[in-house]
Amino acid sequence: MRLELRKLCLSFGALRVTQDVDLVVESGELHALIGPNGAGKTTLINQISGEYFPDSGDIVLGDRTITRLPAHRRAAAGLARSFQISQLYPDFDGEDNVAMAVQARSPGGFGMWRPARSDPRLRVPAREALARVGLGDRGHVRVGELAHGEKRQLELAMVLASDASVLLLDEPMAGMSAEESRRMAELLVSIKGRYTILLVEHDMDIVFALADRITVLVYGQAIFTGTPEQVRAHEDVRRAYLGSD
Amino acid sequence: MSTVAPPTRRDAPTSPDAGTHRRTHQRARWFLLAGIALLLAVPWFAQWSGQPFVISLFTRFVIYAIAAVSLDLILGYGALVSFGHAAFFGLGGYVVGIVAFHVADGSGLFGWAGTNEALLLWPLAVGFCALAGAGIGFLSLRTSGVQFIMITLAFGQMFYFLLVGLMYYGGDDGLAIHTRNVLGGRSLRDPRAFYLVCVVLLVVWMWLCRRIVGSRFGMALQSLKQNRKRSVALGLAPLRYPLVAFTISAAGTGLAGVLWANYALFVSPDMATWQKSGELMAMVILGGMGTIVGPALGAMVYLGLEQWLTAWTEHWMVVMGPALVLIVLFGKRGLYGLLTAFGRRRG
Numbered sequence: 001m002r003l004e005l006r007k008l009c010l011s012f013g014a015l016r017v018t019q020d021v022d023l024v025v026e027s028g029e030l031h032a033l034i035g036p037n038g039a040g041k042t043t044l045i046n047q048i049s050g051e052y053f054p055d056s057g058d059i060v061l062g063d064r065t066i067t068r069l070p071a072h073r074r075a076a077a078g079l080a081r082s083f084q085i086s087q088l089y090p091d092f093d094g095e096d097n098v099a100m101a102v103q104a105r106s107p108g109g110f111g112m113w114r115p116a117r118s119d120p121r122l123r124v125p126a127r128e129a130l131a132r133v134g135l136g137d138r139g140h141v142r143v144g145e146l147a148h149g150e151k152r153q154l155e156l157a158m159v160l161a162s163d164a165s166v167l168l169l170d171e172p173m174a175g176m177s178a179e180e181s182r183r184m185a186e187l188l189v190s191i192k193g194r195y196t197i198l199l200v201e202h203d204m205d206i207v208f209a210l211a212d213r214i215t216v217l218v219y220g221q222a223i224f225t226g227t228p229e230q231v232r233a234h235e236d237v238r239r240a241y242l243g244s245d
Numbered sequence: 246m247s248t249v250a251p252p253t254r255r256d257a258p259t260s261p262d263a264g265t266h267r268r269t270h271q272r273a274r275w276f277l278l279a280g281i282a283l284l285l286a287v288p289w290f291a292q293w294s295g296q297p298f299v300i301s302l303f304t305r306f307v308i309y310a311i312a313a314v315s316l317d318l319i320l321g322y323g324a325l326v327s328f329g330h331a332a333f334f335g336l337g338g339y340v341v342g343i344v345a346f347h348v349a350d351g352s353g354l355f356g357w358a359g360t361n362e363a364l365l366l367w368p369l370a371v372g373f374c375a376l377a378g379a380g381i382g383f384l385s386l387r388t389s390g391v392q393f394i395m396i397t398l399a400f401g402q403m404f405y406f407l408l409v410g411l412m413y414y415g416g417d418d419g420l421a422i423h424t425r426n427v428l429g430g431r432s433l434r435d436p437r438a439f440y441l442v443c444v445v446l447l448v449v450w451m452w453l454c455r456r457i458v459g460s461r462f463g464m465a466l467q468s469l470k471q472n473r474k475r476s477v478a479l480g481l482a483p484l485r486y487p488l489v490a491f492t493i494s495a496a497g498t499g500l501a502g503v504l505w506a507n508y509a510l511f512v513s514p515d516m517a518t519w520q521k522s523g524e525l526m527a528m529v530i531l532g533g534m535g536t537i538v539g540p541a542l543g544a545m546v547y548l549g550l551e552q553w554l555t556a557w558t559e560h561w562m563v564v565m566g567p568a569l570v571l572i573v574l575f576g577k578r579g580l581y582g583l584l585t586a587f588g589r590r591r592g
Contacts, residue, residue, distance in 0.1 A: 049478060075480025087475040089468055100468045103461055104479035110489070111461040119461075162479055 315497025329401025337502025378495020419513025
């Protein structure tokens, strides 16, 4: 499914955090969003996922305009997101966490009778998603006791289990060790092409290796979009972002 | 560094955890069955010991236990601190009281002769409370945190003053009820019969609540409590689940009010004071939030201590207050947590 942003604008008071952003993520594309700290990357993700509504402009998912759709209804429209800081259920174990993602996408959420924890329709897909991210043997550990890297993996498992076709991944490797990052990158390679992915990431090596196209965001403006080679070669981008690093 | 799990943890991932979990679970089950058996034995104990007031005391315990379990549904599983739940207790009671009033003087209510039949009247009263709960919940759940506490308190106080203002039904003095409702045509005048009805209702209600919290609905409710942002991103409607839970909770609290009216044969605005809401909360916290069984135990211990300590000093809160503070500080899941986890740390 295709994701398109049309002339998206958002201001917090005098601060223009998103300025006329046009962005297209083609179906099946892995599109990276890069830019210096404070460029408005997460704010942009938050508008797509519905945490904030833009002041003007449109968000189009497939052939549906979702600009004003409440956040909880965007999941049904085919959107899933991960958070820069893991957003998990600390009192649940890993499998419960992923099972919530499965439950949220399936009908019958108001079932009050059948025990959810022994429902194979929730548990089997949950275990599959855990195995996919490499947490197959950690499903019964309470989230509070998981290591940081495992929490990031769990976060991705929830996104995968929610059965969306468009994934918004906000720094999935934030705070990971080099080894964990490498495994996460492998994981992203393994799902690439099957989903439409908008990826926010700081590690340029990973971005250049993974992304089909890259958009550079500076002060809320999308200053350039192109393939990794084009971005590397682009003078403004070097000055605005890569050079300063 | 904290990002790397030690290899041993990876090798033996779940077994110690799962083991303790199962043991706690089994212990909880035995604990529950023993509790129910004890409750059922109370009438015989009263007869054997020649102290019939014990039945009356335990009837009170059981009725409040139903209210506490109901409150736990939203307090323990939804983190919704309702400071106005006594309103539903009062409403349930007043439906019984007002209908009894009109039945007694034969005046009828909006052209309805009224009824003394519990099978008709009790569901009606509980339905009323559910309706009120849905309305109050719908308005209150637009807020959260302290504002939610304040708005439920405000609704509770409004209802309290409404009852005080009902001069026709006794106002401040309340309303005496001439006779207990009949159940399927059978009298409930015998304290033992009425007590057993209350116990059966408590057990059924606890069972229903446990089903609810373990269901998909219950999981969604708990997920919203733990991380609302995540639940919304997954696609769970943030208002609907708490609202339904609030409605069910109001219905259960109303049922307790209905039983109280039948027990005391008297209803008054005192049933709906904010202090009563606070007491219900104290019972839930004392017994253990988010455990269903715990709050039932909490209600009994709270009222038992009140009974025992008031015989000793009028300022019984001097003892209860610090006890509550200690439970909140050290008992993670109240008395229930202490009982079920007892001996867990060994081995």
